[in-house]
Amino acid sequence: MHVSRTVVLGLALTAAASVALAGRQKPQGDVPPQGGAFRSGIDVVSLSVTATDAAGRYVTDLAQDDFSVYEDGVKQDVTFFSRTNLPLAISLLVDTSASMDDKIATVRAAASGFVARLRPEDRTQLIDFDSRVSVLLPFTGAHPDLDRAIKSLSAGGSTALYNAVYISLKELKKNQARSTDELRRQAIVLLTDGEDTSSLVSFEEVLEQAKRSETAVYAVGLRAQDSNIGKGYSEAEYVLRQLTGQTGGRVFFPETVRDLPAIYNQIWQELSSQYFVGYSSKNPRRDGRWRRVVVRVERPGTSSRTKQGYYGPSL
Numbered sequence: 459m460h461v462s463r464t465v466v467l468g469l470a471l472t473a474a475a476s477v478a479l480a481g482r483q484k485p486q487g488d489v490p491p492q493g494g495a496f497r498s499g500i501d502v503v504s505l506s507v508t509a510t511d512a513a514g515r516y517v518t519d520l521a522q523d524d525f526s527v528y529e530d531g532v533k534q535d536v537t538f539f540s541r542t543n544l545p546l547a548i549s550l551l552v553d554t555s556a557s558m559d560d561k562i563a564t565v566r567a568a569a570s571g572f573v574a575r576l577r578p579e580d581r582t583q584l585i586d587f588d589s590r591v592s593v594l595l596p597f598t599g600a601h602p603d604l605d606r607a608i609k610s611l612s613a614g615g616s617t618a619l620y621n622a623v624y625i626s627l628k629e630l631k632k633n634q635a636r637s638t639d640e641l642r643r644q645a646i647v648l649l650t651d652g653e654d655t656s657s658l659v660s661f662e663e664v665l666e667q668a669k670r671s672e673t674a675v676y677a678v679g680l681r682a683q684d685s686n687i688g689k690g691y692s693e694a695e696y697v698l699r700q701l702t703g704q705t706g707g708r709v710f711f712p713e714t715v716r717d718l719p720a721i722y723n724q725i726w727q728e729l730s731s732q733y734f735v736g737y738s739s740k741n742p743r744r745d746g747r748w749r750r751v752v753v754r755v756e757r758p759g760t761s762s763r764t765k766q767g768y769y770g771p772s773l
Contacts, residue, residue: 501771502537503529506643506674506706507733507753508763516731517760525762527737528752538736545579546729547597547633547642549626549673552611553650555588559613561680561715565649566608568718572647573604575726581642583629584608587622588615589656597633619650619694620657620664623675623701627667634672644673645707647725649718651680653694661697665704669748670769674707676725678718681711706765739770746772 507525509517522539550572552565576582581597584607595607623646630644654661668675677698695711702709708728710721735753750767 502736502738503751503768504538504734504736505751505753505764507735508706508728508731509733509755509760510763512759516727517755517757518731520733520755520757520760522735524756524760525733525735526754526756527735528754529739529741529749532740534737534740536735536737538734540734542734543643543730543732545642546576546581547630547644548576548580548582549630549646550582550584551622551626551646551648551650552584552586553588553617553619553652554586554611554613554615555617555652556614557617557651561651562611562613564715564718566611568722569608569649570605571719572722572726573601573608575723576601581633585622585626585629586611587618588613589618590615591618591622591625593625593629597629616656617650617652617654618657619652619654619697620659620661623648624659624664624667627664627671627673630673631671643729644671645729646673646675647722648675648677648698648701649680650677650694650698653692654697665700668701668705669767671705673705674765675701675705676707676728677702677709678721679709679711680715704766706763708763741770744771744773746770
């Protein structure tokens with residue numbers, strides 16, 4: 459969201475917020491990562507929080523006092539709060555395996571609609587994957603270029619899902635901010651219709667990489683029309699639920715490919731409706747261990763969703 463680069467949904471502290479949290483000016487060149495715990499006199503953990511009401515609508519009028527943060531069961535003192543949405547760095551992943559052939563036209567239209575909502579300051583890369591993973595377009599804010607790349611998508615081959623997510627995380631890490639003017643929230647928006655069949659990396663490797671990143675994963679899983687959902691989650695569903703749940707994102711399983719435009723719109727609405735909460739951990743240990751984080755909203759009928767935790771700082 460590793461001293462530790464962690465954040466729910468990848469929100470980053472602004473330069474002004476960093477100074478306020480640290481209580482002094484940062485040394486020259488000490489740039490906070492895309493959120494997470496960073497060294498600037500103290501370690502600060504930054505979280506992106508999505509709040510919804512009982513009907514699933516986004517709640518956008520909360521104040522700092524409405525939030526309580528717990529790390530490993532210990533209540534933390536919130537030292538920074540903001541509704542400001544930093545620019546986005548989005549990795550748009552599209553499954554183009556052979557089974558997507560009859561869906562690819564709808565996928566192109568939905569992805570183009572999503573890109574059209576992005577702001578001029580946002581940056582997006584397009585990655586397609588079948589048996590191979592291809593970065594069709596590196597990070598850019600040029601919507602016409604993105605639209606042309608999306609329209610070039612075609613289906614064929616098997617499914618290297620884990621390879622695609624792994625490469626996407628690496629690409630996002632390479633494009634992390636080098637100055638406070640370049641800070642961006644990071645997200646992966648993944649579309650797939652099947653289980654991994656040809657990756658070289660394991661799911662465990664990909665999940666660990668995702669947990670150590672500052673990236674929220676949003677996934678859309680297209681179920682086969684003849685699948686028997688009642689017998690339990692398939693491997694693909696389990697994978698998508700783990701990736702999204704651990705990183706503070708969200709998974710969607712539409713009934714039909716025609717639901718894709720509405721789902722992409724919902725992902726964009728969520729990215730535009732989040733809160734940024736920062737705190738200095740009361741845990742002084744520098745053992746690099748996993749720390750579980752829970753954010754509660756005190757307003758009745760309102761629930762919150764964040765990344766499940768982060769790896770603490772190490773010596």
